[in-house]
Amino acid sequence: MATIKDIAKLCGVSEGTVDRAINDRAGINPETKKRIMEVVEQVNYKPDRIAQSLAKGKTRTLGLIFFDLNNDFIAALVDTIETIAKEKGYFISLVLTHGIKEEEIKGINYLLERKVDGIIVFPVGKQSDYQELKINIPVISIYNKISDEIPYVGVDAQSAMRDAIGYIADCQYERVILVNSSITKKVKSGLNVYTLQERQKGYIEGIEKNKINEGEGSLIVEGLDFRRMDALYRQGQGKKTAFLCICDVFALEVLTHFREQAIRVPEDVGIMGFDNMSIRKYVSPQLTTLGYHMTEMAQKIFAYLMDMIHGSDIPKDTSFPCQIIEGNSL
Amino acid sequence: MATIKDIAKLCGVSEGTVDRAINDRAGINPETKKRIMEVVEQVNYKPDRIAQSLAKGKTRTLGLIFFDLNNDFIAALVDTIETIAKEKGYFISLVLTHGIKEEEIKGINYLLERKVDGIIVFPVGKQSDYQELKINIPVISIYNKISDEIPYVGVDAQSAMRDAIGYIADCQYERVILVNSSITKKVKSGLNVYTLQERQKGYIEGIEKNKINEGEGSLIVEGLDFRRMDALYRQGQGKKTAFLCICDVFALEVLTHFREQAIRVPEDVGIMGFDNMSIRKYVSPQLTTLGYHMTEMAQKIFAYLMDMIHGSDIPKDTSFPCQIIEGNSL
CATH class of the missing domain: 3.40.50.2300 (Response regulator)
Incomplete structure (x- = not known):
């Protein structure tokens, strides 16, 4: 696979210039940029995101931890969060616990090792479990509250x-x-x-x-x-x-x-x-x-996680109101 | 966060010995290993999996690309594949396309950049789209066939x-x-x-x-x-x-x-x-x-992808038979 070095050689420019073109940074002649991007396409260059994320400390990946997808309401929530996240350039790592605490702990450790930027969890585990995990990235718990420290979004x-x-x-x-x-x-x-x-x-x-x-x-x-x-x-x-x-x-x-x-x-x-x-x-x-308004809830969860990732404080406890949906079963 | 170097210093052993203990390799005294692992736990050491995957070229992550999760049958299939994969130590990166080809292409490029070990895709794209993508990792297409080259698993x-x-x-x-x-x-x-x-x-x-x-x-x-x-x-x-x-x-x-x-x-x-x-x-x-037997199909898809990852050939075309499930709507 072609490297930045190869492309620089092919175009007769410095590696820094290639980096400017690829990462859309200033300080490069538009003509040069165009020429470089054509070569990038020709040689099918793919930036090495794993190496990049090592350097920058951001993977643009979010971890999602849920019980399972058998409840169509939860499946729709995962679908909605994935769609909102992708619009903002974030991809999803999905972990299902099936209600088993050990699976949740394993999943969180995996996500931490993968250096996801944040985690949304419908938790099986409690405060004591999470204290042991020593999580050093933003986490939002949904439906089940974990502690007063970990922000919670749920329904009333x-x-x-x-x-x-x-x-x-x-x-x-x-x-x-x-x-x-x-x-x-x-x-x-x-x-x-x-x-x-x-x-x-x-x-x-x-x-x-x-x-x-x-x-x-x-x-x-x-x-x-x-x-x-x-x-x-x-x-x-x-x-x-x-x-x-x-x-x-x-x-x-x-x-x-x-x-x-x-x-x-x-x-x-x-x-x-x-x-x-x-x-x-x-x-x-x-x-x-x-x-309750699931799409609104998904948007709020995502927006809060973004705030946390960017260093802002968010409310510790957010509950959405529910409405009675009339049917014919009463 | 603690490094291997720190642990080696704390234990008074070489970095190589710490590496042996952590990665369960031979050539280490069991007592020493026990002592090292206690320190590993104490300092909450987490191996840097991104750096490791750079070195080893395996991320133990699989990419899953589906239309959406609104069909409860598809949600159940994703759930089943995730469960089987995790049992074997693989985690899931989930991409939903909502039937939009551009989303699929973006998703595949993301998964390639993330160096997932393999991809399972219910494709929107066709042969010509996939030829342009120049995928260099194992891919299995499900339900929709892409080409004679990319193995397909579906139903008859x-x-x-x-x-x-x-x-x-x-x-x-x-x-x-x-x-x-x-x-x-x-x-x-x-x-x-x-x-x-x-x-x-x-x-x-x-x-x-x-x-x-x-x-x-x-x-x-x-x-x-x-x-x-x-x-x-x-x-x-x-x-x-x-x-x-x-x-x-x-x-x-x-x-x-x-x-x-x-x-x-x-x-x-x-x-x-x-x-x-x-x-x-x-x-x-x-x-x-x-x-048709969805669990069996999920197992087959996963087993085939493992075969491909380990360099074995698999059948190019696998179709599961369907049965009529009687109800009262006819």
């Missing part, structure tokens, strides 16, 4: 869930069962459950505020435990019951479960999700859910 | 579509309308339409073989042109009609379109997709579609 899940209960109560439901992820198991395993906990807090507040589940208190299912869902549903003895699910994927699973038993939604049971997945429009009855 | 779309028409004919349909992507427009723009063309060829063969669309010939809609779909549907004057869609996303859009007009699926019109997206199970009626 607690008040969203509280409002959702109010909305469900307005639809004349007397009971609301929360279908959360397996939060107790995750806490025991030392995983970061920040957003799950926020959502659950909002549920409990909403239940109390709206006098739902009278005499029963909080009714929480952890994970897609259909047997427990059925038992809690029957326990209501005909009282109007809704399942409020921690995410749309869970809501669709619960919807399918009741449909298979010929229990009608919303006539016999109500269902509500969280995320506003794009596929909810294909499902009948259309899912009622909680949504 | 042509015979799958032919078989689908046979299946639809067995369900007593007299007419089958193909809903393709906007293939004519894409051909005019010089884009790679290999898999779209294969699917269309299979449709035309199936129509002829099964004596479908008598007197009407091929009935093809390009893109989600609902007005044309309605016109073609009415043109059948009560003859049993099905829409065979190029992908599940299109099939779900067509399903939603007819549902909104109170035209019942499958009583009034049949619909079939292609991809076997995971979300089809949430839709009622469940979509009949064409599927």
Whole structure:
């Protein structure tokens, strides 16, 4: 492969002049520049970006760490961040943890070794894990907060869930069962459950505020435990019951479960999700859910990371408000 | 940050000995190694992988180039490849083209500059585009074939579509309308339409073989042109009609379109997709579609790329067979 030295020789100029042409710097005659760029094209010269990044300390690469791409909402967020980043000349290194802390630590170490300019992480790990990592580049955590030091961008899940209960109560439901992820198991395993906990807090507040589940208190299912869902549903003895699910994927699973038993939604049971997945429009009855402006959120996350990379301070805690997206499942 | 030199000084050994310990090479006393590794941990030493990759010419990074992540089938494929790759110590650089050729070219140049060890691409570009790129690392194209030189892994779309028409004919349909992507427009723009063309060829063969669309010939809609779909549907004057869609996303859009007009699926019109997206199970009626073993395909793509990276030859053309996945939309 041709080097700057070769090109300089071919053009009869100094290496510095070639460098000026290639990197679009001042102090070069336009005619000379044109001639050099023609040779650059002819010899198919590619600047050695790895060597360059060693010298400049910037790789124009961002690390993205997510659980997985099976949730179409998360896939769309990754897609949007990649698109925004590329417009600004940044490329993406993608790490998926599948919710496993060791994979996250390995991934962060890889990204640090690769000298990415910044990291956006939907973390499984907690403050103690991150303290051990000694990260020396900008990091933004999304959905799950890590610590007061690492900036966080998420959604106002607690008040969203509280409002959702109010909305469900307005639809004349007397009971609301929360279908959360397996939060107790995750806490025991030392995983970061920040957003799950926020959502659950909002549920409990909403239940109390709206006098739902009278005499029963909080009714929480952890994970897609259909047997427990059925038992809690029957326990209501005909009282109007809704399942409020921690995410749309869970809501669709619960919807399918009741449909298979010929229990009608919303006539016999109500269902509500969280995320506003794009596929909810294909499902009948259309899912009622909680949504927020994902593109705006992606833009904010990217802009904040750029600010941090350029040495500016950003707010430590940014939460996007959620709205109720009406469907026909309540 | 600590260097090998610092560690050597701290341990009172040579830099070569530290290098032996860190890179797990022979010729070092186990006690010494243990002592060195403790210091390595203490000073939080991170090997400089960019400098290393410059020296070794291997970055253990793979480039992935896809259209986007909006199709949950593609998102799942990216997820699966990332998981398999990471198990083998490879990380992923992700580039999304959104079907724009210039983005693909930019992306490939970035990946070449980054010295990724290999590239997996669902290409928008054609042979002529790739000849100009002068790629000097292993590349596998998926779904769209680029040339006889660049190995291709895809699905046997042509015979799958032919078989689908046979299946639809067995369900007593007299007419089958193909809903393709906007293939004519894409051909005019010089884009790679290999898999779209294969699917269309299979449709035309199936129509002829099964004596479908008598007197009407091929009935093809390009893109989600609902007005044309309605016109073609009415043109059948009560003859049993099905829409065979190029992908599940299109099939779900067509399903939603007819549902909104109170035209019942499958009583009034049949619909079939292609991809076997995971979300089809949430839709009622469940979509009949064409599927193939995605995990197996991802494993094969990765294994082939590893073979190429290690200098072995691989087959130039690998196609996975498709199966009809029965639903209730026909």
